[in-house]
Amino acid sequence: MFDNLTDRLGKTLKNLRGQGRLTEDNIKDAMREVRMALLEADVALPVVTAFIDNVKVAALGKEVQTSLSPGQALIKVVQSELEKVMGERNEELDLKANPPAVILMAGLQGAGKTTTVAKLGRWLQETKKKSVGVVSADIYRPAAIKQLETLASDVSLTFFDTDVSKSAADIALNAIEQAKKKFLDVVIVDTAGRLHIDDEMMTEIKQLHAAINPVETLFVVDSMTGQDAAKTAKAFDDALPLTGVVLTKTDGDARGGAALSIRHITGKPIKFVGVGEATDALEPFHPDRMASRILGMGDMLSLIEDIEQKVDKKKADKLARKLHKGKGFDLADFVEQLEQMQNMGGMGAMMDKFPGMNEVPQDMKDQVNDQQLARQIAVIRSMTKQEKRYPDLIKGNRKKRIAKGCGQELQDVNRVLKQFKMMQKMMKRFKKGNMANMVRGIKGNMRGMRM
Template sequence: MVKTMRGQARITESNVQDMLREVRMALLEADVALPVVRDFIARVKERALGAEVANSLTPGQVLVSIVHKELAATMGEGVADLNLATQPPAIILMAGLQGAGKTTTTAKLTRHLIERRKKKVLTVSADVYRPAAIEQLKTVTKQAGGEWFPSSGDQKPRDIALAALDYAKKHFIDVLLVDTAGRLAIDEALMAEIRDLHATLDPVETLFVVDAMQGQDAINTARAFKEALPLTGIVLTKLDGDSRGGAALSVRQITGAPIKFAGVSEKIDGLEVFDAERHAGRVLGMGDIVALVEEVQKGVDIEAAQKLAEKVKGGGGFDLDDFLAQISQMKKMGGLSGLLDKLPTELAAKAGQADMNKAERDVRRMEGIIRSMTPLERRKPELIKASRKRRIAAGAGVQVQEVNRLLNQFEQMQGMMKKMKGGGLMKMMKRFGGKKGLPGMGGGMGGMGF
């Protein structure tokens, strides 16, 4: 997306068109509803046109940054927490369709309130149509460490809610969570019932629970619930699946309510406070490229790179001290796994955490081996023969073959440097944050010596 536009001083109608087409496709693939996508693209275009492009960036990056910020702003500024500022018990009404994960979310929220907010929590099920739902709430509330208030299918939802409220007041409960009935589709009887519950209880929070995998359907559900209830927040469930969670954008725009939580696993503690910034990158499937750009610009020592380029250009060899400096650069930029967090999701998925841990260990081992060498050995690696290898290995606490492997890697890097005669190195470093190059993804890890 970024690499298509370079070298222009400002964003214009022509250079923005292709990229916005890609953004539009990415949003539609992430299951954002079409009307929401149209609206969003129009807002980005308005913000972007005529935007100045800083020296060290390209129009592509500036646009990525604008898209990212606008996405995050659309999904809510920062982190929206629950409002519990009321005379206890604070009542939270859980709304949503059957199958969206309301009951498990109620239990996860119970755990969150107990652990993070140190509250005494009571749950009750007003789902009189499914006795299994009442039993399920009992089981999961127990797992979460909360109290459960019994109800049965022959009671009216309103009576259940009032009885639970009465119990909560008498037993000094801080928060009462009311799980309501869901249907497989929106129907008027369900909406009338939940409106009545809302009027009876006057909750401080009315949370709309929606399945992130629902995609386009989420928008109709959201509209119906918004018309029926004054929603105060959204909980997005099943974000651990393959979905990119574009439903977040649709639901947020249709309801106007902030997304407060995201269900990220089936475990009882698998509920996270929703972070709009992080989710924006996920929806576009491009990781946090904006943070990566900043990280790389901050971490790369351009002056050191220039010196090295000049040294190589002037016929000075690339030695092990230079190799060590490259490894240090890598570490300054947050190590391999630090960078991995910010890569697009597809790339990050390919490099599993186990591989990353191994790579981090390898980097540390390489550093240890080079630091066990004398200054002369670092300047003249050709001196390192069998006896020196044994001494270096012992000093670094590794086997001799590890020293051999490092020297092989170094020789490959040295060969590459000779081919470049320094000029190519600067190009590579510029890609990682030089004054006029592209601090984007293009150079891979090559510029860092890996």
């Protein structure tokens, strides 16, 4: 998300960074570029106008004018305003209620509402250690009920059956009663979506809301619809007391207009963002971290949290002990590292959080894809245990057999072996405990590994 905006803002602010002082003229020129960048990102016009006006006022203030590096001071101003537009801080779910706390999910059809119910349930289980039940109050689409049942089974959520002969309100109330008997902490209620907003839909969801009185009413919206997402959220907010928004499909949205428009237009916080199709691809929305990513500064805090939550600590400790004892890093270790990377959302998700990624050439970024990661894993999985342990054994005929076994070309096997050798060198530096050497090694190997 925000790829295009990051590129445009990066170039504009880089030009200012080299200037000795800020004047009304160069601020005016920079803000013209920023305005165009925001409009191209499909940010709503009222949001763009307010943002530019606020930056101009702050940029012409005394603190920026007297700064030793005015260009960098302006970047701080832009970052601060981006945070304000998106909400300044992460607003957590308010689950303070007699169990079960009820969360109502609303939104249009196709926004990813049912998938988000499962993602949120999994996040609550794994991160907040809550017991979670889910129910579909969509009496019009049996496929949606079946989809939720399947997803609930996949992530070990309690699923409550839907009796389509009853009203949406009765279905939800019945699920809540069952959840009380099972002593569940949270019940998430999925609702019927429509292709567009209509009176019948709004009447039904109002009745459902009044009947179950949820502690959280979240609006699920497709970020790829841009500023239209903010308009739809506003229409729902006029009918329901929304407590927050979940932006879906942000991994496919290069513009980011929805994230920058919703808070300003609705006054409601973005609480979560969907960053992929997998059930673990849901992240709390942190405006400060997102502003940092937009300006190309990365988001190391989120990356560290991902590592803490998704990396297998037992495997990591085992590898660390192995290296410490002086035992070599082999292909079995390498494939484990690739799989850990896959668990964290793949290379694309990780790259978004590294500082300075906006300065990496696009052709290099394009070569980093999660399909390639899966292909590398397949190559190593086609090797014998002995080959993984002693990679030097892998010569001509063995390479041909491995390539055939994973349905790839000989050059693919050679490429994996080359990348393994580079990783092996880095691990030797790690074994010696010289972190500075290891960081230098990573930088040096980045070019050779084509990222």
